[in-house]
Amino acid sequence: MNEPRDPVDNPSRRGFVGAAAAAGAGLGVLALAPGLHLVEVSEANAPSAGASSKVRWGMLIDTNKCSSGCDACVKACASENGINETVRDPRQASQWIRKIELKEPRSGREHSLPMMCQHCAHPPCVDVCPTGASMKRADGIVLVDRHTCIGCRYCMLACPYKARSFVHLRLTEQNPEVPRGIGCVESCTFCVQRVDKGLKPACVEACPEGAMLFGDLKDPNSEIARRIAQEKTTQVRGDLRLDLGVRYQGI
């Protein structure tokens, strides 16, 4: 019985495919103009081009605008990232962003602010992670690779901001764009799935007072860079010199 041959298995067809591949590779390195190659043009336009070190994503939070009792940012984060599990012990709950209420004991002055991963330029969590699952993208966003996190929680010990949570139970009904999983550590991603589409993080978009500003710290013309250059801002635990991606005003 003669079975139909796989066209790719045909020697002449294989030869053609090989020749085409070689030609393609040759074209790929053809110079369109001095210093500009076809491959580079192609990579620059590809949807999976990856993060660029020309950008440093950051956030500026104006605590003067942030009102106590408002948790719109927390709710938006939970909704966007599928943080909807019910835990028996609230201490075992994941909190990627939380509202912190501050009071100066002498003056009685109060502040309210959202706290999340500060996306350090020198993140201690990345340094200590034994498998390299904690990582910093070229654009400054600090993430956890859910495929290589072994759940040792060393990064949680290292984080000065208590920004990381460990998933204590099996999860269901996840957002397909935001994989989470039992036994892994997680934290704010700046809604990387939105940022990569040119959108703002969910918390920034949800803030009713406009207290959260997201942008490129490296672009001197961006609003965030201009305000940081002109106004007094604070890095929490600035003494550690971690060069934070999140800055606060008003504290």
Place this chain on the structure above:
Amino acid sequence: MQSELNNRLEGPTFYVLAGIGALISLIGVAGAIYMGQHGHQASGMNNQIFWGMPHVFAIFLIVAASGVLNVASIGTVFGKQAYKSRGPLSGLLAITLLAAGLFVIMLDLGRVDRLIIAMTHVNWVSVFGWNMVLYPVFFGLVGVYVWVLMDRKMYAYSKPVGIAAFIWRLVMTTGTGSIFGFMVARQAYHSALIAPMFIVMSLAWGLAIFLLFQRAMYCWHNMELNEEIRRRLGNLLGVFIAAVFYFVLVYHLTNIYFAKQTGFEHFILVSGGVFPQLFWGGFVLLGTAIPLLLLFVPALQRMRGSEIVAAVLTVGGGLCFLYVFIIGGQAYPLDMFPGMEVRSSFFDGQIDHYVPSLPEMMLAIGGFGVAFTLTLIAVRVLRFMPEDDLAKLKASGALRD
């Protein structure tokens, strides 16, 4: 003589002891399986105190593993005759204690199924990452060390191998201490003192474990340890306990001196509930003061079994210290906004509390079961019983050097 000893261990005693050890180990495995099935919600750990009882026991075992090798080092590296016959048992315990410590810490991982990733994806900047080299090399070096100590044809190599193992265990415990010493975020840690403190602790805890297991072996064989050797080992334990206390004292005094750390020190030493209780009652009184009295007051020192009670108390004191150090260090809130009153839905600004659950206690205690069972099987199979040629030791003056 040796075949007679082995025959005794082949009897029911061995099987009963092996059964007890295996049962405790299986209890540990059961605890780990339960936590694996239900997630860490089955533990008392949470997102504030995420290193709990398994870490206390695992770190104790790993630190003691390094220190227990000291007995062999004193024999071969420093040439003390009375310790030479104890070298193989010392090396064996170093291997089994480390294996037990790793058993506990690995089974507590959130993703135990990713152990292969831990071994194949190594971040060399991480102190944890270094462990992927530190532990396997320790196993290998000590394995070779035990071999050259036990094989008369290879004994000539015992000194260089012993020196290599001696240096490596110092490096390994420096790594264990540095897990905490490099932590800039927390008041409890971030001190260059922690690595040497862990090394000194390893000496005391390791020797205590050695004395206990040596005593058990002598009991199984209905033998009594020579009084001179007993006193020497007891004195050494006393010196190590005193050295540990000195390091802990300096660690706390330096913290008290730094104004920003006084709140934490007040919490750990005075106001923190279970933590000051365990520190003063468990570590200082039971784990330091009473053992020192037992080992150095002549009337108590002469009492039969005084060094064994001291060793048990040293182990207990060590576990109390680690509980206070590891769990107390996490329970105290991070000082993100100095001088401010802080509160949040994530318990910022609050002292956290921790109650270990049954499964995690099972896993933690299972570590001791693993160490015991592995050691027991090894002493059953090979000749690890210290054999002292007392006449030779006395003639050479080795019992007085």
